[in-house]
Amino acid sequence: MPDPTLAFIFPAFANDYLNHPGNLLPGFTDQFNSFIALTENRLHPGLADFDFETCNYLEDELKRQLVTYLYSCAASAALRKSGMIPGFSAGYSMGLYAALFDAGVISLEDGIILIREAYTAIRELVKENRYGMGTLIGLSRQDLIELLQEAGDTLEITNQNAPFSFVISGDYSSVVRILELAREEGALHVRQLPVNTPYHCGFLESAAKQFKTCFPEIEFRPPLTRLHSLIDARELKDSLQIREELTNNLFQPLNWFETMTALVDSGVSTLIECGPSRGLAKNAKFIEGKFRFLSMDAVQG
Numbered sequence: 001m002p003d004p005t006l007a008f009i010f011p012a013f014a015n016d017y018l019n020h021p022g023n024l025l026p027g028f029t030d031q032f033n034s035f036i037a038l039t040e041n042r043l044h045p046g047l048a049d050f051d052f053e054t055c056n057y058l059e060d061e062l063k064r065q066l067v068t069y070l071y072s073c074a075a076s077a078a079l080r081k082s083g084m085i086p087g088f089s090a091g092y093s094m095g096l097y098a099a100l101f102d103a104g105v106i107s108l109e110d111g112i113i114l115i116r117e118a119y120t121a122i123r124e125l126v127k128e129n130r131y132g133m134g135t136l137i138g139l140s141r142q143d144l145i146e147l148l149q150e151a152g153d154t155l156e157i158t159n160q161n162a163p164f165s166f167v168i169s170g171d172y173s174s175v176v177r178i179l180e181l182a183r184e185e186g187a188l189h190v191r192q193l194p195v196n197t198p199y200h201c202g203f204l205e206s207a208a209k210q211f212k213t214c215f216p217e218i219e220f221r222p223p224l225t226r227l228h229s230l231i232d233a234r235e236l237k238d239s240l241q242i243r244e245e246l247t248n249n250l251f252q253p254l255n256w257f258e259t260m261t262a263l264v265d266s267g268v269s270t271l272i273e274c275g276p277s278r279g280l281a282k283n284a285k286f287i288e289g290k291f292r293f294l295s296m297d298a299v300q301g
Helices: 028-042 061-081 093-102 108-126 141-151 172-184 202-217 239-251 256-265 279-286
Strands: 003-010 086-091 131-137 156-162 165-171 189-192 226-228 270-273 292-295
Touching: 003 061, 003 093, 028 061, 028 108, 061 093, 061 108, 086 093, 086 256, 093 108, 093 239, 108 202, 108 239, 131 156, 131 172, 141 156, 141 165, 141 172, 156 256, 156 279, 165 172, 172 189, 202 239, 226 256, 270 279, 279 292
Parallel strands: 003 086, 003 270, 086 226, 270 292
Antiparallel strands: 131 165, 131 189, 156 165
C-alpha cells in the first residue's frame, strides 16, 4: 500500500552523476542498464556509451535530460521493489516526465517520446539564439521584480524554490547581467545554470502547442499515486489535467515552493530525491516544516 507520508521527487537535469546509488540501492544498476538498453534499441540510439565516472553527455542538453529521466525512473523502480511505495510523486520542472512514469501515468517509452518532442519543439522555435537560466538566493520576489524592471530586461521569473530563492530565464546575456546585479544588491548566492533553453518562458507557448500534437500517440492512465501541479499546486487527478500540466509546464512559470508546501500540508513527512544529485534536497533547507528531504546517497533500500 502507498505510504501517505512518503513522496518521491524527480529533478529536471543532472549537473553530474557522481552521487548515483548503485552501491547503496539493490537492483538499481540492473534496472538502469535495462532502461538504457531499451532506449538505445527502440527510441533514441546514442545512449549506450553513457558512463557515470566521466559524466559524459553533460554538454548535450537532450541526452543529459534523457539520462536524468532514465536514472530517476530506475531509482524509483528500485525503491519500489525494496518496499518503499510513495503516496505522492512530484517532478521538478522537466522532472515531470519521471513523476508521471513513477505514478503509472505513462510508460517509460512514452516518457522518452514526450521529452524528445518537447525539446525539438522548443529548439525549433529558439533556433540558434542564445538563451539561459539562472538561480539566485537572498532577494525577495518584489526585490527581484524591481531589479528586472530597472534593468529593462525581458527576463522572467520562471520558478520560486523557497521564500527567497528564484529561477530566472531568458536571453543569455541578460541572465548573466541580472545575476551580477543581484549579487551587487545583496543576493547570497547566484548561479548560471548549464542549460541553453529558456524553459518556462511565456514566449514558448507556440512551442507548447506544437508539442501537444504528439499527445494522441501517448497512452495516459489514471495516476496510482497523488500528483500536484508545479504551476498552481492543485492535485492532478485525470488525463485531461495531466495533459494541461504537460503543455503548460513548457511556457508557464512554476512555483516549487507552493508545491512543496502542498505536499507537507497533505501529510508528507519524508521526501526522497530520485536523482543523481542533492540539489533539491539542499534547497529544501530553506523551506519551513516538519519533514526530511533525502538524496539518494542517504537512502538504503
